[in-house]
Amino acid sequence: MRVLHAGLRVQHGGGVLPPRRSEPDPASPACDNEHGPNGFDLHALSGNLCRCTGYRPIRDAAYALGSPEIDDAFAARTAAPPPPAVATRLAVDGAEFRRPASLAEALDPVADNPGAQVVAGSTDHGVEVNIRGARAPYVVAVDRIAELREFSFGPDEVVVGAGLTLSEVERLLVGRVPLLAQLFPQFASRLIRNGATIGGNLGTASPIGDTPPALLALDASLVLSSRNGDRVVSLADYFTGYRTTLKEPDELIRAVRIPMPLAPVTAFHKVAKRRFDDISSVAVGYALDVVDGTVVSARIGLGGVAATPLRASATEAALTGRPRTEMTVREAAAVMASEGTPMDDHRASSTYRSAMLGQSLLRLYAAHRPDRLEASA
Ligand SMILES: Cc1cc2nc3c(=O)[nH]c(=O)nc-3n(C[C@H](O)[C@H](O)[C@H](O)COP(=O)(O)OP(=O)(O)OC[C@H]3O[C@@H](n4cnc5c(N)ncnc54)[C@H](O)[C@@H]3O)c2cc1C
16 A cells, blocks of 8 residues: 555555544645644654665654643653753772763863763764674763753854754754755654763764765864863864774863854765665765855865765865856866765765765755855855
8 A cells, every 4th residue: 555645545456535623734834844734743753774664654653643632741851951961970790880060070080080971972982882792991971961952043153062962953043054954854764863971973083974075065064072172173074094083092072163154055965875864974064155156165065985974175166266157067067076085885985975966066066056056145
């Protein structure tokens, strides 16, 4: 059976059934991107790859349950914030777990134990634990530290605490950084985004992490904290090699700073084997400024095409100062296809990755009509 728009369903024989009583009416004001008409969280299952039944029968069953009673205690509990995490220190069989109460309290154990495993949402480190059997003897949890959860949106910069989850950042920004607004729905699934922190995505220093290409395009910098104080490093300088960075072992990422104003033309392109809940084969973040038909500045961040995330410097140069015409874009797309040193792996071949880079710039051009670019400059 196939589901048509407005909930109509086509049977295998071709007959059309009316919508199920429990099925959402897309025109209903109660429906939004996150919820069905009875408040059912449409993303609650995402990431649980149910290949036997598929998601729809499960969703139908949830709709069939109807809405909870107005005084339903469980519904009230799920709507309330989680209880605050308390400072914790656990020592078991020679291993220790610490959840410090403040940044100052976190920096000491990190500095005094060079092998300390810092964790935030543990969506990355957790995979090391449950798939690769990693057992860190000393773990310091930083995700609930208030100083790592700061957020401000000002005329000069946006400051995003490293301990905020992707979902929290999305809610706090409410679309005010359109490049990140494009990224969030493409990052894993809602369940992962509820735990994964922005600091953790930069802490892994993975060449295929999704936030680095976007943050490179946004010209972001990082605040690194240690017992000796804070320092600010440009994200463009942060990655030094495969999963290595300028961050010293005694430092924590405290915050991400994004300078304002934002470039008017931005986009985030992610190429992955699956549309959702998959790691990028290639990711591209764009931030361009076009005035009177001329590209006056271009910042392009790339992921998946080298040992580190990187800026597409040659492509940026091929665009900057030139008229934004199809010819310019085609020439720059050829340059972009040769950026980085893409490799063959189980996600994609190097040839495919290079081809996707060139295509990405053409796609950006197709999506932004010249009049729209000029009007927004
Ligand atoms: C099913 C699944 C899907 C995923 N999909 C995506 C995806 O689409 N895109 C993507 O980019 N990633 C994806 N990931 C990877 C992961 O979710 C992200 O990298 C996430 O941002 C990690 O954040 P975390 O808080 O969970 O980090 P953790 O696992 O807690 O930590 C990761 C690393 O960062 C370090 N770290 C964490 N916080 C700090 C800090 N404040 N200062 C210094 N170091 C720190 C830790 O020491 C550790 O080395 C996926 C993971 C899973 C399991």
